Amino acid sequence: MKQTKITLEENEIPERWYNIVADMPNKPLPPLNPATQEPIGPEALAPIFPMALIEQEVSQDRWIPIPEEVRQIYTSWRPSPLYRAHGLEKALDTPAHIYYKYEGVSPAGSHKPNTAVAQAFYNKQAGVKRITTETGAGQWGSALSYACQHFGLGCEVYMVRISYDQKPYRKLMMNTWGAEVIPSPSPQTEAGRKILAEHPDSPGSLGIAISEAMERAATDPDTNYSLGSVLNHVLTHQTVMGQEAIKQMEKAGELPDVVIAPFGGGSNFAGLSFPFLRMNFAEGQNIRCLATEPTSCPKLTRGVFRYDFGDSIGMTPLIPMYTLGHNFVPAKIHAGGLRYHGAGALVSQLLHDKLIDAEAVDQIESFEAGVLFARAEGIIPAPEANHGVASAIREAKEAKEEGKKRVILFNLCGHGHFDMSAYEAYFSGELHRHELSQQDIDSAISEIDTPEIPDTAA
Amino acid sequence: MKQTKITLEENEIPERWYNIVADMPNKPLPPLNPATQEPIGPEALAPIFPMALIEQEVSQDRWIPIPEEVRQIYTSWRPSPLYRAHGLEKALDTPAHIYYKYEGVSPAGSHKPNTAVAQAFYNKQAGVKRITTETGAGQWGSALSYACQHFGLGCEVYMVRISYDQKPYRKLMMNTWGAEVIPSPSPQTEAGRKILAEHPDSPGSLGIAISEAMERAATDPDTNYSLGSVLNHVLTHQTVMGQEAIKQMEKAGELPDVVIAPFGGGSNFAGLSFPFLRMNFAEGQNIRCLATEPTSCPKLTRGVFRYDFGDSIGMTPLIPMYTLGHNFVPAKIHAGGLRYHGAGALVSQLLHDKLIDAEAVDQIESFEAGVLFARAEGIIPAPEANHGVASAIREAKEAKEEGKKRVILFNLCGHGHFDMSAYEAYFSGELHRHELSQQDIDSAISEIDTPEIPDTAA
Numbered sequence: 001m002k003q004t005k006i007t008l009e010e011n012e013i014p015e016r017w018y019n020i021v022a023d024m025p026n027k028p029l030p031p032l033n034p035a036t037q038e039p040i041g042p043e044a045l046a047p048i049f050p051m052a053l054i055e056q057e058v059s060q061d062r063w064i065p066i067p068e069e070v071r072q073i074y075t076s077w078r079p080s081p082l083y084r085a086h087g088l089e090k091a092l093d094t095p096a097h098i099y100y101k102y103e104g105v106s107p108a109g110s111h112k113p114n115t116a117v118a119q120a121f122y123n124k125q126a127g128v129k130r131i132t133t134e135t136g137a138g139q140w141g142s143a144l145s146y147a148c149q150h151f152g153l154g155c156e157v158y159m160v161r162i163s164y165d166q167k168p169y170r171k172l173m174m175n176t177w178g179a180e181v182i183p184s185p186s187p188q189t190e191a192g193r194k195i196l197a198e199h200p201d202s203p204g205s206l207g208i209a210i211s212e213a214m215e216r217a218a219t220d221p222d223t224n225y226s227l228g229s230v231l232n233h234v235l236t237h238q239t240v241m242g243q244e245a246i247k248q249m250e251k252a253g254e255l256p257d258v259v260i261a262p263f264g265g266g267s268n269f270a271g272l273s274f275p276f277l278r279m280n281f282a283e284g285q286n287i288r289c290l291a292t293e294p295t296s297c298p299k300l301t302r303g304v305f306r307y308d309f310g311d312s313i314g315m316t317p318l319i320p321m322y323t324l325g326h327n328f329v330p331a332k333i334h335a336g337g338l339r340y341h342g343a344g345a346l347v348s349q350l351l352h353d354k355l356i357d358a359e360a361v362d363q364i365e366s367f368e369a370g371v372l373f374a375r376a377e378g379i380i381p382a383p384e385a386n387h388g389v390a391s392a393i394r395e396a397k398e399a400k401e402e403g404k405k406r407v408i409l410f411n412l413c414g415h416g417h418f419d420m421s422a423y424e425a426y427f428s429g430e431l432h433r434h435e436l437s438q439q440d441i442d443s444a445i446s447e448i449d450t451p452e453i454p455d456t457a458a
Numbered sequence: 459m460k461q462t463k464i465t466l467e468e469n470e471i472p473e474r475w476y477n478i479v480a481d482m483p484n485k486p487l488p489p490l491n492p493a494t495q496e497p498i499g500p501e502a503l504a505p506i507f508p509m510a511l512i513e514q515e516v517s518q519d520r521w522i523p524i525p526e527e528v529r530q531i532y533t534s535w536r537p538s539p540l541y542r543a544h545g546l547e548k549a550l551d552t553p554a555h556i557y558y559k560y561e562g563v564s565p566a567g568s569h570k571p572n573t574a575v576a577q578a579f580y581n582k583q584a585g586v587k588r589i590t591t592e593t594g595a596g597q598w599g600s601a602l603s604y605a606c607q608h609f610g611l612g613c614e615v616y617m618v619r620i621s622y623d624q625k626p627y628r629k630l631m632m633n634t635w636g637a638e639v640i641p642s643p644s645p646q647t648e649a650g651r652k653i654l655a656e657h658p659d660s661p662g663s664l665g666i667a668i669s670e671a672m673e674r675a676a677t678d679p680d681t682n683y684s685l686g687s688v689l690n691h692v693l694t695h696q697t698v699m700g701q702e703a704i705k706q707m708e709k710a711g712e713l714p715d716v717v718i719a720p721f722g723g724g725s726n727f728a729g730l731s732f733p734f735l736r737m738n739f740a741e742g743q744n745i746r747c748l749a750t751e752p753t754s755c756p757k758l759t760r761g762v763f764r765y766d767f768g769d770s771i772g773m774t775p776l777i778p779m780y781t782l783g784h785n786f787v788p789a790k791i792h793a794g795g796l797r798y799h800g801a802g803a804l805v806s807q808l809l810h811d812k813l814i815d816a817e818a819v820d821q822i823e824s825f826e827a828g829v830l831f832a833r834a835e836g837i838i839p840a841p842e843a844n845h846g847v848a849s850a851i852r853e854a855k856e857a858k859e860e861g862k863k864r865v866i867l868f869n870l871c872g873h874g875h876f877d878m879s880a881y882e883a884y885f886s887g888e889l890h891r892h893e894l895s896q897q898d899i900d901s902a903i904s905e906i907d908t909p910e911i912p913d914t915a916a
Contacts, residue, residue, distance in 0.1 A: 001526060003468055004533035010461055068459060075462035076836050087608075105563065107836030109875070149833050150545075169627075169878040176832050176881055374634050375607050378534050378565030417567070417875035420627040423634055 002086055006099075006248040008079035013071055018239040020274045020346060021232070022062035023281040026353055028232070028345040029453065031317035032307060037451055040317050048217045048225040050126035053119065056233035064236060066118075073117045073150055077106040078240065082248035083412075087376035089396070096399035097254060098392055100412040101245050101272060104379065108173070110414030111268055112143030112228055115237035119226050120147035129222040130154035134184065134209030136163055137336030138170030139382070139414060140228035145179035155179035156223075158186065158212045161204035163336070170418050184209040191215050206339075207312030214315055229265030230310055230319070230344040238271025245409065246275055256287055258395055260410035262387040263291035263300060263358065264337045266344035272411040277355065291347070291358040292391040294338050294366070296434035297330035299323055300351060300358035302441050307451040308342055318450055321348045324441070325448040331434045333363045334422035335383040361390040362433050367426040369393050370416070382414040383422045460544055464557075464706040466537035471529055476697040478732045478804060479690065480520035481739040484811055486690070486803040487911065489775035490765060495909055498775050506675045506683040508584035511577065514691035522694060524576075531575045531608060535564040536698065540706035541870075545834035547854070554857035555712060556850055558870040559703050559730060562837065566631075568872030569726055570601030570686055573695035577684050578605035587680040588612035592642065592667030594621055595794030596628030597840070597872060598686035603637035613637035614681075616644065616670045619662035621794070628876050642667040649673050664797075665770030672773055687723030688768055688777070688802040696729025703867060704733055714745055716853055718868035720845040721749035721758060721816065722795045724802035730869040735813065749805070749816045750849040752796050752824070754892035755788035757781055758809060758816035760899050765909040766800055776908055779806045782899070783906040789892045791821045792880035793841040819848040820891045825884040827851050828874070840872040841880045 021027060030039035042054045049057075056064055066074075085098035103111035123131055131148055134157070135141025141157040148155035157179050164171060164183040171181045184204045185192040191211040195202050202208070217225035227234060242259075249256060259276045261269040273289035280287055293300050299322045308323040310316035323342035324330075330339045343351070350356045361369075363383075370386035372393070373379070381389055392410040399406035416423065425431050479485060488497035500512045507515075514522055524532075543556040561569035581589055589606055592615070593599025599615040606613035615637050622629060622641040629639045642662045643650035649669040653660050660666070675683035685692060700717075707714060717734045719727040731747035738745055751758050757780045766781040768774035781800035782788075788797045801809070808814045819827075821841075828844035830851070831837070839847055850868040857864035874881065883889050 001468070001530050001533065004530075005468060007465060007467075009465075010459070010463060072459050072462075075459065107838070146836060150836075168882070169875070172878040172882050172885075173838065173875075175885060176829060176838055176878075178833060371634060375636060378604055378608075380565070380631065380634055417627075417631075420630040420634075424626070424630050427630075427633060 004084055004086060006082040006084070006251050008244060008247055010075045010079070012247060013074050013078050014066065014240045014243040016063040016065050017236045018243060018275050018278060019059055019062055019064055019236050020277060021060055023278060024349065026349055028349045029320040031319050032451065034314065034318050044317065048214060050122045050128060050224060052122040052125065053233050056236060057231060067121060070118050070121050074240070079244045080105050082245060084252065085377055088373060091372060091376040092393065092396050092400065094396040094400040095404060096396040096406045096408050098396055099249065099252065099256070099409045101241055101409070102379065102412045103241065104412065104415035108139070108142040108146045109417060110139045110143065110382065111238060111241060111271060112140050113146055114240055114271065115228065115234045115267065116143035116147035117150070118237045120144070120151045120153055123224050124151040124153055128153065128224045130156060131224050131226045132156045132158065132213040132216045133226045133228070134158045134206060134213045136160050136206050136339070138163060138167050138418065139337055141181070142170060142173050143228070144226055145174040145177040148179065149177040156216065157181045158184040158209040160184055160206060160209050161202065167418065184212050186212060188212070189215045205312065210311045211313050211315060229267040232344070232346055234267050235270035235274070235344055235346055238267045239274050241271040241411065242273060242275030245272060249409065254407045255285070256407045256409040258288040258290055258406070258408055260290045260292060260388050260391045260408065262338060262384050262411070262413060263293040263343070264340050264384065266347040268411055268413045270347055273356065289356045290391060291356060292387040293358060293360050294333055294335055294387060294434070295360040295362045295436065296333050297324070297339055298360045298436065299341060299343055301360045304445050304448070305348060305352050306448065306453050308448060309450065310342065312341070320345050320453055322351060323448065324444045327447055328444045333434060334419065334425065335363065335366065335387060337384040338387065359391060361387050362435065364431055364433050366390045367423070367431065379412065380416045381412055382416045383419050385413045388412065462542055462544060464540040464542070464709050466702060466705055468533045468537070470705060471532050471536050472524065472698045472701040473529070474521040474523050475694045476701060476733050476736060477517055477520055477522055477694050478735060479518055481736060482807065484807055486807045487778040489777050490909065492772065492776050502775065506672060508580045508586065508682060510580040510583065511691050514694060515689060525579060528576050528579050532698070537702045538563050540703055542710065543835055546831060549830060549834040550851065550854045550858065552854040552858040553862060554854040554864045554866050556854055557707065557710065557714070557867045559699055559867070560837065560870045561699065562870065562873035566597070566600040566604045567875060568597045568601065568840065569696060569699060569729060570598050571604055572698055572729065573686065573692045573725065574601035574605035575608070576695045578602070578609045578611055581682050582609040582611055586611065586682045588614060589682050589684045590614045590616065590671040590674045591684045591686070592616045592664060592671045594618050594664045594797070596621060596625050596876065597795055599639070600628060600631050601686070602684055603632040603635040606637065607635040614674065615639045616642040616667040618642055618664060618667050619660065625876065642670050644670060646670070647673045663770065668769045669771050669773060687725040690802070690804055692725050693728035693802055693804055696725045697732050699729040699869065700731060700733030703730060707867065712865045713743070714865045714867040716746045716748055716864070716866055718748045718750060718846050718849045718866065720796060720842050720869070720871060721751045721801070722798050722842065724805040726869055726871045728805055731814065747814045748849060749814060750845040751816060751818050752791055752793055752845060752892070753818040753820045753894065754791050755782065755797055756818045756894065757799060757801055759818045762903050762906070763806060763810050764906065764911050766906060767908065768800065770799070778803050778911055780809060781906065782902045785905055786902045791892060792877065792883065793821065793824065793845060795842040796845065817849060819845050820893065822889055822891050824848045825881070825889065837870065838874045839870055840874045841877050843871045846870065
């Protein structure tokens with residue numbers, strides 16, 4: 001019999017997170033205070049984050065120990081399995097060897113709990129009583145609800161109104177774990193009330209939901225805020241995936257030629273690829289790390305590298321990022337987790353330094369890939385995950401054209417059980433291609449009024 | 459760190475299914491031809507089942523080899539993990555040790571693919587082109603769709619109209635795997651047309667859907683029919699679960715005092731418990747095997763042991779079963795997979811011989827148990843699975859009252875990702891208790907007009 005799953009024992013769950021800052025040839029630039037354009041200090045984040053996470057955010061240490069309590073919760077689903085995609089290889093008739101790390105085994109069904117559990121732990125330790133956050137598609141809100149439940153923390157999730165109405169199952173999942181889910185804009189916050197006064201029927205947006213969640217955290221001393229991607233500490237927490245994958249690829253007796261992950265804010269991609277980049281830095285390997293973004297939101301492949309806000313309203317510090325501008329509104333594709341205007345600072349610097357690659361995939365190609373994958377492998381991927389599948393299929397087809405073996409590893413970051421309506425839209429022919437014109441891109445970029453990155457950083 | 463998951467390697471997937479008939483002190487009585495009331499021969503089943511499965515249905519062999527192709531597909535999710543329920547034990551503050559076998563890791567999200575894959579394999583081998591089946595809640599239809607897709611077989615699922623309308627995500631899951639899903643009653647069959655002529659708005663029923671699927675199989679030589687529970691070969695296929703669990707309990711260094719599983723037609727319960735019953739038969743162990751049924755459909759605890767039809771229309775052979783009568787219509791509880799009037803022949807004989815136990819749980823208790831479980835363990839169980847959780851909690855509470863350790867193993871047979879609306883109904887207080895009066899039971903049983911079981915079988 002052919003081995004399908006390469007598994008690890010619970011005592012092989014990583015004992016530390018990998019902080020890539022220690023190995024980056026050019027360190028990421030500091031975030032700036034938007035008012036003064038001076039670098040912000042840790043104290044600026046203290047009203048909404050616990051100090052332990054702020055320290056991780058600015059840490060230069062290569063390795064950050066994972067608390068035993070966090071590793072204990074990780075045992076509920078980690079180590080996650082690494083699959084050899086025998087079915088997909090056969091369907092593509094390719095000489096490539098395709099592997100995928102499957103993160104859909106977590107209770108919330110994606111990689112998001114890897115950081116949610118860590119964030120809930122440090123907040124609990126700091127005496128915080130409640131965490132607020134925003135959620136669009138619902139993956140992140142679910143993960144944080146699960147994590148807060150474990151530590152007995154309250155969890156208040158501001159869910160974009162239109163998602164709240166369209167995805168009742170995601171909301172119910174959060175309720176089942178005890179979270180309060182509030183359709184945003186809501187009358188609970190100043191920001192929400194202001195929007196509702198002008199637009200009582202507002203469908204909401206991630207920007208508005210962030211504002212509501214941050215306002216609640218900033219105004220209530222017992223309440224903190226939590227973010228599911230973009231920030232350095234979030235990306236670092238996700239490196240448990242890549243560290244496990246390295247051990248699993250070793251057990252399989254192969255080294256990947258290319259490591260692929262879908263790209264929204266960067267945590268999925270960073271989590272799998274950073275430990276492999278470490279092999280490039282420390283061992284002189286030449287593993288290609290490839291981020292896949294949707295053509296409808298192509299900040300990595302068509303955006304600019306400059307300071308920008310992390311949210312769309314302009315409440316956050318200025319972050320050095322590849323961006324399409326914080327006012328950019330991507331098309332309403334079903335991969336809600338990838339509809340984000342910018343990339344985290346770590347990933348942006350690495351891309352700028354040409355240490356990683358990026359490509360864009362249209363949603364039609366992504367669903368074609370997802371359905372092919374589901375029929376060949378069984379697992380039905382989340383719409384976000386389909387972007388990684390699509391890139392893996394491109395690589396496997398190239399290998400076939402070349403007639404050469406290629407070892408491909410991608411992150412199957414979540415299942416699609418709560419996204420079947422997206423498949424319905426695909427099957428019924430309702431989906432459109434979203435190729436942006438150069439004029440669209442130029443116009444988005446010309447609206448950016450935040451500071452440029454100093455030349456010395458290049 | 460405490461170990462949470464006890465896992466096995468792929469080469470530990472069982473190599474044979476366990477056929478309990480070989481060890482039963484009283485063999486199950488043969489099914490009867492309803493017209494002649496004579497035992498039917500294998501040839502009666504040949505129009506709708508492949509010969510390999512008919513042979514398994516009547517086999518007296520203790521062990522049936524699992525074909526390598528089937529074991530190869532099993533590697534996509536098997537061996538499934540055994541969990542130690544640390545979170546639940548803590549929540550209950552019990553001296554009991556609670557373990558659960560988690561079958562939600564299969565692509566279709568339940569234990570059903572264990573037999574679906576085997577059935578699709580033997581049909582493919584026999585040159586069949588298409589399989590029909592019925593589905594209510596959708597678990598079985600999903601599993602068969604997945605299995606047929608793998609072998610390139612067509613799959614036609616007659617889905618009870620009301621479920622088709624209420625559970626669009628289940629339908630889409632089947633579509634994603636390439637199956638055709640037809641709301642039943644349908645104009646595609648004689649049976650469906652007859653119903654529609656009288657009731658154009660019929661919500662359908664499992665009985666009607668079975669009639670439609672069987673008619674299609676009986677009238678098309680390229681098409682066979684497939685059943686997801688009740689029959690001997692189906693129960694036998696599921697014994698991979700119990701065989702794995704025995705190895706995993708050995709690794710954990712414990713032997714269960716009680717083995718628990720939810721009960722619909724019997725495959726879930728048989729799959730986990732039969733290999734443990736083998737330990738009772740062959741090694742003189744005294745492991746209690748406990749089936750949990752809903753109070754709204756209590757055939758094991760309040761039904762009668764006699765011949766009855768497997769379907770509600772009377773198309774099947776007469777099967778010796780604990781039954782409430784094939785015309786019994788249980789309340790519309792959300793655990794659709796447990797709304798079946800009878801129990802398979804093997805399980806019925808074992809219950810009659812007092813070799814297994816049964817108890818009934820109300821749906822309110824089952825959802826209370828499911829929500830407690832989800833908050834303590836993370837995984838959100840299917841409504842069917844919640845019945846097993848409820849019995850496990852009862853056992854753990856008893857152990858606490860006694861102040862004694864008790865080792866409890868139950869089957870967490872599937873996740874609830876496609877059943878969140880059931881949780882919504884629970885949270886919103888819409889669910890009712892369904893305790894049947896003795897009059898209800900007497901009335902149902904008095905309507906049964908099928909033959910009694912001869913006394914000599916007792």
